[in-house]
Amino acid sequence: MNKSIIIAAFTTIIVSCSNDENKGSEGLTEKKAKLESLKTEKATLEISIKKLESEIVGLDPVSKEVSKLVAVASVVKQDFTHFIELQGRVDVSDVVIVTPRGMPSQVKEIFFKKGDAVSKGQLLLKLDDAIVSQQLEALNTQLLFAKNIYERQQNLWNQNIGTEVQLISSKNSVDAIEKQIATAKESWKTTFVYAPISGIAEDVNIKVGEIFIGANGLGPQIRIINNSNMKVVTDIPETYAARVKKGTVVQVVIPDLNKSYSSTINIVGASININTRTFSTESKLPSDASLRLNQIAIVKIKDYFAPNVISIPINFIQTDENGKHVFIVEQSGEKLIAKKRMVFVGESFGGMIEVKTGLNTNDKIITEGYQTVYDGQTITVNNK
Secondary structure, eight states: OHHHHHHHHHHHHHHHHHHHHHHHHHHHHHHHHHHHHHHHHHHHHHHHHHHHHHHHHHHOTTGGGOEEEEEEEEOOEEEEEEEEEEEEEEEEEEEEEOOOSSSOEEEEEEOOOTTOEEOTTOEEEEEOOHHHHHHHHHHHHHHHHHHHHHHHHHHHHHTTOSOHHHHHHHHHHHHHHHHHHHHHHHHHHTTEEEOSSOEEEEEEOOOTTSEEOSEETTEESEEEEEEEEEEEEEEEEGGGTTTOOTTOEEEEEETTTTEEEEEEEEEEOSSOOTTTOEEEEEEEEOOOTTOOTTOEEEEEEEEEEEEEEEEEEGGGOEEETTEEEEEEEEEETTEEEEEEEEOEEEEEETTEEEEEESOOTTOEEEEESTTTOOTTOEEEEOOO
């Protein structure tokens, strides 16, 4: 009997714990939903509170005496520039994969190593020339024989012996062999591999005894990069197609080097990439030995400029159901009050925003305390 009671009690405890876990899970979901609802209500209430505070100022004389300490600054005009900020990459115009000028052949000698600075025309490799040398040796022997025959034929012709056809035939034999020798010499010259451009030997994936073909399954055997003619390549979203043109000013920042450069766009792609919906641009960079191929660059493209306009920190702008506004200082009798001023804004960049209408240069904008003042509230200006 006692055992039955214990088992029943134990079963009840397990069921109860299981129900508590389910309730806990449901409670968490409900609490999250309630939190989101309260946040929404809070935002709505804050707008209503500000509106009521403004209305109370006009109805309650006592409230007019409540003074709020604020800081202010004069509204001034200055040049405003907007940039499109994108990520680009450092590239070079002169990148060459060295290939053999003739048939692929075995490497006999290597005259440089990876990382070396090479000059245009510098000898890099000597390839196997055994077959060509044998051909030249045989052709030179044939030429000597053909010239001997021609000289003999010429002597006979001078003595009015033999025919003109024999003379011409022997002369043609000499000419034909000389042409073969010239061709063989050109083939022999291809066994010398020279640097086509000046630059740094970035890749040297070839050893003595291997066949030089230019590139294999592992990539280029010899690649030379000329760092003196560098550029930054940027993919621009097509939404900016009307703003970005050849000659547009850009600022290029290399974060890894903590360096920046001024340039202009000199090449604009004529097509949109169907996959990325971008078009490519190129901007020249100055010669700098610290720059590296494929280095990340932050590219700031100047797409908008307005001279001598009013611009203010963007955080001064507040938004309500009527639109965007700021608070300025106005004189009301012997008191200063916060005055709500609706504004129409333009572009924003770097924490600043252009104000097209709503502010004048003789206005003083509230820069501290603007979040908690209301329209018509008495204020005290902090002169520190």
